[in-house]
Amino acid sequence: MKNIILSCIVCSLSAVGMLNGQNTSVQNIDTRVEALLAKMSLDDKIGQLNQVVGDISTGTDVSKDDLLKQVRAGQVGSILSHTNFENKITLQKTALKSNLGIPLVFGFDVIHGYKTIFPIPLAQAASWDMDLIERIERVAAAEAAADGQNWTFSPMVDISYDPRWGRVMEGAGEDPFLGSRVAEARVRGIQGKDLSDPTTIAACVKHFAAYGFAEGGRDYNSVDISEQKLREMVLPPFEAAAKAGAATFMNSFNTINGVPASMDKHLITDILRGEWGWKGMIVSDWASFGETITHGAAEDEVDAATKCLSAGSDMDMVSGVFQKGLRKALEKGRVTQAQIDEAVRRVLRLKFALGLFDDPFRYLDSKRRAATLEKPEHRELAREAAAKSMVLLQNDGGLLPLNPSGPFRRIALIGPFADSRTNKDYMSFWTLGVGNPYYDSTKVVTPAQALKTELEKKGFLLTVTEVCLNATCTEKDYSLARDAARDADLVILCLGENGLDCGESRCVSTLELRKEQEKILKYLPSGKPTVMVLFNSRPMDFKLAAEKAQSILVAWQPGYEAGNALADVLTGKVNPSGKLPMTFPRSVGQVPIHYNHLNTGRPQQNFGQMWTSGYLDQPSTPAYPFGFGLSYTKFSYSKISMSKSAYKRGETVDVSVTVTNTGDVAGEEVVQLYIRDMSADISRPVKELKGFQKIRLEKGQSKIVSFRLSEKDLSYWNRDLKFKADPGTFKVFVGGNSRDVQEMSFELQ
Numbered sequence: 012m013k014n015i016i017l018s019c020i021v022c023s024l025s026a027v028g029m030l031n032g033q034n035t036s037v038q039n040i041d042t043r044v045e046a047l048l049a050k051m052s053l054d055d056k057i058g059q060l061n062q063v064v065g066d067i068s069t070g071t072d073v074s075k076d077d078l079l080k081q082v083r084a085g086q087v088g089s090i091l092s093h094t095n096f097e098n099k100i101t102l103q104k105t106a107l108k109s110n111l112g113i114p115l116v117f118g119f120d121v122i123h124g125y126k127t128i129f130p131i132p133l134a135q136a137a138s139w140d141m142d143l144i145e146r147i148e149r150v151a152a153a154e155a156a157a158d159g160q161n162w163t164f165s166p167m168v169d170i171s172y173d174p175r176w177g178r179v180m181e182g183a184g185e186d187p188f189l190g191s192r193v194a195e196a197r198v199r200g201i202q203g204k205d206l207s208d209p210t211t212i213a214a215c216v217k218h219f220a221a222y223g224f225a226e227g228g229r230d231y232n233s234v235d236i237s238e239q240k241l242r243e244m245v246l247p248p249f250e251a252a253a254k255a256g257a258a259t260f261m262n263s264f265n266t267i268n269g270v271p272a273s274m275d276k277h278l279i280t281d282i283l284r285g286e287w288g289w290k291g292m293i294v295s296d297w298a299s300f301g302e303t304i305t306h307g308a309a310e311d312e313v314d315a316a317t318k319c320l321s322a323g324s325d326m327d328m329v330s331g332v333f334q335k336g337l338r339k340a341l342e343k344g345r346v347t348q349a350q351i352d353e354a355v356r357r358v359l360r361l362k363f364a365l366g367l368f369d370d371p372f373r374y375l376d377s378k379r380r381a382a383t384l385e386k387p388e389h390r391e392l393a394r395e396a397a398a399k400s401m402v403l404l405q406n407d408g409g410l411l412p413l414n415p416s417g418p419f420r421r422i423a424l425i426g427p428f429a430d431s432r433t434n435k436d437y438m439s440f441w442t443l444g445v446g447n448p449y450y451d452s453t454k455v456v457t458p459a460q461a462l463k464t465e466l467e468k469k470g471f472l473l474t475v476t477e478v479c480l481n482a483t484c485t486e487k488d489y490s491l492a493r494d495a496a497r498d499a500d501l502v503i504l505c506l507g508e509n510g511l512d513c514g515e516s517r518c519v520s521t522l523e524l525r526k527e528q529e530k531i532l533k534y535l536p537s538g539k540p541t542v543m544v545l546f547n548s549r550p551m552d553f554k555l556a557a558e559k560a561q562s563i564l565v566a567w568q569p570g571y572e573a574g575n576a577l578a579d580v581l582t583g584k585v586n587p588s589g590k591l592p593m594t595f596p597r598s599v600g601q602v603p604i605h606y607n608h609l610n611t612g613r614p615q616q617n618f619g620q621m622w623t624s625g626y627l628d629q630p631s632t633p634a635y636p637f638g639f640g641l642s643y644t645k646f647s648y649s650k651i652s653m654s655k656s657a658y659k660r661g662e663t664v665d666v667s668v669t670v671t672n673t674g675d676v677a678g679e680e681v682v683q684l685y686i687r688d689m690s691a692d693i694s695r696p697v698k699e700l701k702g703f704q705k706i707r708l709e710k711g712q713s714k715i716v717s718f719r720l721s722e723k724d725l726s727y728w729n730r731d732l733k734f735k736a737d738p739g740t741f742k743v744f745v746g747g748n749s750r751d752v753q754e755m756s757f758e759l760q
Contacts, residue, residue, distance in 0.1 A: 040363045044356055047111065055111060056355045057337050058086040062118070062294065062328045065093025065102070078102075085109040086334070088358055089162075089294075089326065091118040099159040100375050107371060114371035116362055118215070118294075121163035121201075122181060123147075125154035127389040127571060128450055131548055132167065132193075134400040134567030136183035136592040137640075139681040139705050141196040147396055148200025150389050153210045157383035159375050161365050162213040164261060166197035168248035169218055172603035174593060175228030177517035180548035180568070182223065184592030185605045185637060187244055188700040191251035198255040206258060207366035209373045210383075216252040218263030218296060220278055221245045228602070229518050231264045239693070241267075242728045246282070253289040258361055260293045262324060264302065271303045274315075279323035292357035294326040295319070301330035312336030317345040325354040390572060397569035397576030402589035403641040405563040410501075410540055412583025412643055415469040419540065422462075422471050423499035425492050426506050427479040427528065428546045430459030454571050458505055458544070461574030465582055474499065484527040489534040496534075502541045503581070504531060504560070506553075510568050513548030522552040522599045532559040544577065550595040557634070565589070583643060588679035588705070590640035590748065594633045600626070606637035606749040607696040638683050638700075638748035644674025644710070651745055651755040659760050660736065664720040668745045668753065672708035679707045682716045685744040685752065691737050692729040698749055718745075725759060 051059075063078065081087050082105045093099055099117055106115045123129045129147050138144070148166075155163060167181040170190050183193040194216070203211040221241060225232035236245070249260075260283065262273040272278060273295050283289050300319045301312075309315035316336030319327075327333040340346045366373050403411070413419065424430075459475045466473045476495035478488035496502045506528045511517065523529070532555050535541060543560040545551065548568050556563060564587070569576055579585040596604045615625035618632075625631045649669035658664050670682055684702035688695040702718040720743075725736040738759050746752030 040360055043363055043368070044359045047113070047359060048352060048355060050111060051355070052110075053338060053341070053351075055085050055113075056351055057333055058084075059088035059113065059355050059358045060326050060333045060337070060351075061087055061331070062089040062091055062326050063087050064329055065090040065098070065117075079105050082106050082115065083109055085111065085113070087115065088113075089116045089118055091164075091328065092120070093117060094119075094158075096159050096375070096377070096380065100372065103371050103375065113359075114362060114367040116161045116213075116365065116367065117159055117374070118162040118164060119155060119160040121151050121155045121160065121165055121212075122167075124151050124393070124570065125158065125160070126384045127151075127154060127393055128454075129393050129570045130397050130400045131180045131568045131570075132182060133180045133184060133548065133592060134569065135396065136189065136193050137402055137565075137567065137589040138396065138399040139189070139590050139592075139703060140399055141192055143396055143399060144193060144196040145200040146392060148197050149203070150392055152201045152203070152212045154384050154389070156210050156212050156374050157376070157380045159380075160212060161367065161374055162215060162259070162361075163201060164215045164217060165201065166194055166214065166252070167217050168194040168252055169221075169223035169263075170244055170248065171223030172594075172605040173223070173225075173228040174522055174550040174596070175519050175599065175602060176223065176225060177230060177513050177519070177549075178222070178515055179550075179593065180513045183248070185594060186592070186607065186700050187247040189592060189703070190248040194248040194252040195255040198252050198257045202256060202258065206364045207369070209366070209376070209379070213258035213361060213365060214252070215259040215261050215294065216249060216257045217261035219249060219260050219272060219283065219293070220263055221267050221272075222263040222265055225265055230516050234265045234267050236267065238732060239728050239730060242732070249283075250287055253283065253287050253291075258291050258364065260289075260291060262293065262295050262299050264296050264299050266306055266308070269308075271299070271306050271308050273299045273324050274303055274308065274318035274322045276322040284323055290357075292325045292361050293323060295324060295328045295330065297328055298330040300324070300327050300332040313339045313343070313345070316340045320346050320350055320354060325357050393570050394572035394575050394579070397566075397572050398579045398585040398587075400567055400569065400589050401576070401580050401587050402565040402591055402639075403562070403587040403643075404565060404595075404635055404639070405557065405560065406641055406643075407561040409643075410561045411542060411564070411581060413466070413469075413471070413501075413581055415471070419501040420470070420472060421499045422466060422473050422501050422503060423476060423495040424459055424462060424473055424503045424505065425476045425478060425495055426504050426531065427477065427526070428458065428505040428507055428544075429475050429477050430457045456572055456574035458503075458574045458577050461578040462503070462581070465578040469582065478531065479526050479528055484530060489531060492531050493534040493536070496539055497536055500540070502535060502539055504541055504543045505546065506531070506543060506556075507546030507566075508548055508551075508568075510548070513568075520599070522550065522596065522602075524551060524553055524556075529553055529555045532556060535559070542581070546573075550591075550593050552596065552598050552634070554597070554634075565591075583676070586643045586676060586678040587640065588642060588681070590638050590681045590683075591635060592637070594637045595635040597629050597632075597634045600629075601631070601633070604633055607699055609694045610697050636748055636750040638681070639750070640681070640748070642674070642678045642680065644672055644676045644678040646678070646680045646708070646747060647671045647673045648746060648753050651743065651753050653743070653755060653757060656756075657758040657760055660722055660738075662722075664725075664743075664757060665717065666720065666743055666745065667715055667717040669713055669715050670706065670708065671713040672710055675710055677707065677709045679705055680747060681705045683746060683748065683752075684718045685749060686720070686725065687742040687744070688725065688727065688737065689740040689742060691727060691739075693727075695727060698744060700749070
């Protein structure tokens with residue numbers, strides 16, 4: 012096998028112009044690209060811009076033999092969603108037998124882990140721990156690379172205010188500052204310091220842009236957004252990812268103010284490539300080039316190919332638009348050879364940067380694959396990540412953590428998510444988020460499995476009662492739940508969403524707990540101490556639980572180590588430190604809801620206050636604000652200290668506060684800093700996150716937490732699209748969430 016691989020490598024290197032025995036690893040990539048480009052025919056070039064799907068099961072209409080023929084003919088530059096390791100070797104060998112022997116690049120959606128499954132991205136953002144997120148992506152990339160993938164369609168950095176949108180689970184929430192820090196961490200983790208390192212893969216930042224602002228929270232829907240809001244709320248995480256060195260970007264499906272993103276020259280060429288100076292490659296989303304015709308923005312494949320290429324898009328994911336229309340567009344003079352060449356350059360640069368020309372099989376090493384996939388330490392990281400992502404929303408009377416010397420000995424674990432293994436057909440992906448069929452649900456540690464071991468080891472008695480396993484709850488389910496609770500001292504109720512309830516094309520019109528799950532609370536004996544554990548992919552509405560349950564823990568879709576992480580948190584082995592990356596509304600009627608809203612001319616101070624911006628039937632405030640999350644200990648904040656009360660432009664603003672752990676156990680706190688510009692050219696948000704630090708404090712320990720604000724932090728995009736800071740009064744807020752803060756004012760002169 013080694014000899015075959017080495018001979019293929021030699022053939023490939025000869026094809027791309029190895030001269031005088033030079034070591035191509037130290038040659039300039041651009042020089043090598045130009046040498047190869049000069050040898051390519053138009054068909055070769057169009058082939059490099061074509062990406063096809065590799066697995067029949069995911070919707071391709073070509074047979075495996077036909078796919079090999081296309082690869083052999085040089086008609087394919089990239090293959091996505093292929094999971095068979097040996098087949099990837101066959102496909103790469105076939106590519107090396109094409110006219111110029113240009114290797115394939117394999118892409119895959121590595122969203123929250125590859126073989127080891129971590130919490131969904133929204134849950135990871137709830138940790139507010141950038142080092143943790145980077146470590147997660149490092150493991151995910153190493154596993155994907157070891158299995159023959161070179162490129163992931165991740166991270167998704169879309170900001171969204173709308174939890175109805177199914178893909179909120181794939182992002183970092185509602186805030187552009189937090190989203191930017193998460194984007195940077197994920198790019199660093201995926202790509203490492205050198206893309207040619209075979210333990211790294213190329214990141215693909217998506218979806219460019221404004222996908223999270225789709226009307227009605229419906230996937231693929233239109234977006235109508237001002238340029239000012241686009242630059243202020245949508246683009247910052249994309250710019251942060253670009254500056255972090257992301258190798259590729261992906262177009263979004265939506266139109267932006269009527270223009271499909273795949274053909275939006277202002278977005279791609281003017282902003283991304285022009286203003287930001289980014290030089291990477293852009294791929295369409297699934298068939299989005301072809302969907303420009305459905306949008307009514309292109310007449311046919313020739314028109315679509317013309318507009319997408321001219322906008323600055325490079326690779327066509329599965330629509331075949333470039334293959335069908337690009338040659339004709341060139342012949343008709345609608346695109347130039349120079350435009351095609353530039354797109355091909357960007358594809359080739361990616362392949363050179365990945366080291367595929369130096370060793371087309373660098374990602375196809377079976378020994379490294381066996382040594383890398385699902386290491387025990389990867390599971391340990393998944394457990395740490397799941398525990399640190401969980402958010403404690405309510406803990407009346409200090410019910411948690413469970414205390415072996417306390418009054419509760421008999422515990423009833425109840426609900427549809429208590430032990431999903433007994434109902435695999437329905438629940439098999441409940442802890443996995445997007446429900447990718449390649450994930451092995453048998454490797455999930457369920458709550459029942461972990462809690463049975465941990466609690467009984469501490470002297471508790473645990474019973475497990477699964478109810479509401481089908482589409483709806485029945486009277487029998489409620490009766491079983493009531494009987495189980497009656498014989499227990501405390502109830503742990505596991506409710507929420509199936510993993511397949513959220514993700515792409517899984518948008519909803521209500522945020523209430525489905526299948527009448529919350530109604531279980533009405534059947535529990537009155538006054539029975541209850542902990543609700545919510546397995547969810549998005550903010551949800553659970554008013555009854557907030558009234559009936561003493562403790563509420565948001566566990567999200569936590570991945571393979573779900574049960575172990577839950578046991579760690581419930582028993583106090585891990586003190587919860589997660590904070591919400593999205594606002595939890597009281598009801599879907601408040602959506603879109605977000606902390607960084609404008610004040611309006613008539614802000615409502617109290618519910619029911621007439622002639623103000625509010626509702627008649629409920630407060631306009633959220634159920635749980637952005638940045639919120641409790642701990643098993645308590646933290647106090649001193650008054651804010653500032654170096655001075657007036658600053659000149661160009662100076663930095665220094666802000667500090669002393670945080671003290673006033674509780675009985677060690678814990679972590681996310682200290683958050685917000686600002687408000689009190690008077691500007693346009694109305695400014697009531698708060699904007701501009702800094703955060705996650706700190707650990709022992710019992711009784713204090714720490715001074717300092718922030719430094721630059722003029723850039725105080726700047727905004729005005730109506731004329733000038734980014735500037737205005738002189739005048741600013742407020743600065745510091746606290747443990749966006750609502751409960753200390754505040755102070757300063758002047759910018």
